[in-house]
Amino acid sequence: MQLHPYTANSKTLPLAITPRAEDVIGLYQTLDPQQVLMRFAALAKHCLPLAAIRVNDSVQLRWRSGNTERYLTTDCPAVDGVHYSLKGPLSLWQEQLLGHWHDALVPALGNALMHGKALSQARTDQLTGLGNRTAFAEEETRLVARADRHQRPFCLLLLDLDNFKPVNDAYGHQRGDAVLYRVAQLMTSQARIEDLCFRLGGDEFALLLADTDQDGGEKLAQRLLASLKDNEFLASHKIGVSMGLAQWQPGEHPRSLQARADLALYQAKGAGRGCLRKG
Numbered sequence: 001m002q003l004h005p006y007t008a009n010s011k012t013l014p015l016a017i018t019p020r021a022e023d024v025i026g027l028y029q030t031l032d033p034q035q036v037l038m039r040f041a042a043l044a045k046h047c048l049p050l051a052a053i054r055v056n057d058s059v060q061l062r063w064r065s066g067n068t069e070r071y072l073t074t075d076c077p078a079v080d081g082v083h084y085s086l087k088g089p090l091s092l093w094q095e096q097l098l099g100h101w102h103d104a105l106v107p108a109l110g111n112a113l114m115h116g117k118a119l120s121q122a123r124t125d126q127l128t129g130l131g132n133r134t135a136f137a138e139e140e141t142r143l144v145a146r147a148d149r150h151q152r153p154f155c156l157l158l159l160d161l162d163n164f165k166p167v168n169d170a171y172g173h174q175r176g177d178a179v180l181y182r183v184a185q186l187m188t189s190q191a192r193i194e195d196l197c198f199r200l201g202g203d204e205f206a207l208l209l210a211d212t213d214q215d216g217g218e219k220l221a222q223r224l225l226a227s228l229k230d231n232e233f234l235a236s237h238k239i240g241v242s243m244g245l246a247q248w249q250p251g252e253h254p255r256s257l258q259a260r261a262d263l264a265l266y267q268a269k270g271a272g273r274g275c276l277r278k279g
C-alpha cells in the first residue's frame with residue numbers, strides 16, 4: 001500500500017490534508033481530529049459496521065467480520081509516514097476497501113492527530129507537564145461558565161514558592177527545575193483527579209477545584225501544605241510554599257477571582273510565608 005505524504009512544516013504542524021483525503025472525506029484543511037474521526041465513521045457505515053476510536057495518539061478502526069472482531073491501528077505519524085497494523089485475515093474486498101481508506105484517510109488522520117498534539121503541547125508547561133497559563137485561562141473560563149449554569153461552587157488556589165531564588169543561585173537552574181518538578185508532582189498526587197493543576201510561570205502554580213467550596217478548598221490546601229513541608233527534598237532546600245484561596249462568587253469575572261486569590265497569597269507572604277490565606 002502506498003503511503004501518501006502529508007504536508008507539514010518544520011515544527012510538524014499540519015498545514016493541509018492530501019488532495020485525495022480531501023476528496024473522500026470532503027473536508028478541506030481539516031484541523032479538528034474529532035471532526036475527521038466522525039466523518040470517517042460516517043463514511044465507514046456505508047460499507048460495513050465500523051467504529052473509529054481514538055486511543056491516546058493512535059486511531060483504532062474496528063469492525064466485525066462474521067463473529068470475529070478485527071481492527072486496524074494507525075499510530076500517530078512519525079515525520080516520515082504513518083505506521084499501521086492489520087489484525088486478522090481479510091477478504092480481498094475488505095483489503096481493497098481498507099487500502100482505499102488507508103491511502104485516502106490515514107494521512108488526513110495523521111495530520112489531524114498531529115494538530116491535536118500540537119494544540120496540547122501549546123497548553124502544556126514543558127518542564128512539569130502541568131497545564132500552562134494559556135490552559136489555565138481557558139479552563140478557568142470554562143469552569144466559570146459551568147458554575148454559572150449549574151450553580152456549583154469552585155475555588156482557585158494560587159501557590160508561590162518561598163525562597164526559590166536562592167536554590168537557583170546556590171545550586172544552579174537544573175536543581176531549581178528539579179524543585180519545580182517535585183512541587184508539581186506533589187500537587188498532582190494530593191489533588192483529586194478532577195482538580196486541574198497548572199504552572200503559571202516561574203515559581204507560581206495554580207489549582208482549579210471544580211465543585212468545591214471554600215471549606216473543601218481549604219482542606220486540600222492544608223493537606224498539600226503539609227505534604228510540601230514533609231517532603232525531604234524540598235525541606236533540604238528550605239523551600240516553603242505560600243497559598244491564596246478564593247471561592248468563585250456567582251457572576252464574578254475570572255479576573256476578579258484571580259485578584260482575590262492573588263491578594264490572599266500576598267497576605268500569606270506578608271504573614272511570614274509557608275501558610276494559607278483566604279480571599
Ligand SMILES: Nc1nc2c(ncn2[C@@H]2O[C@H](COP(=O)(O)OP(=O)(O)OP(=O)(O)O)[C@@H](O)[C@H]2O)c(=O)[nH]1
Binds near residue numbers: 127163165166172175
Ligand atoms: N530553575 C528555574 N528557575 C526559574 C524558572 N522560571 C523562573 N525561575 C526563577 O524563579 C525565581 C523567582 O523569583 P522569586 O519569586 O523572587 O523567588 P523567591 O525566592 O521564591 O521569592 P519569594 O516568593 O519572595 O520567597 C527567579 O530567580 C527566576 O529566575 C524555571 O523555569 N526554572
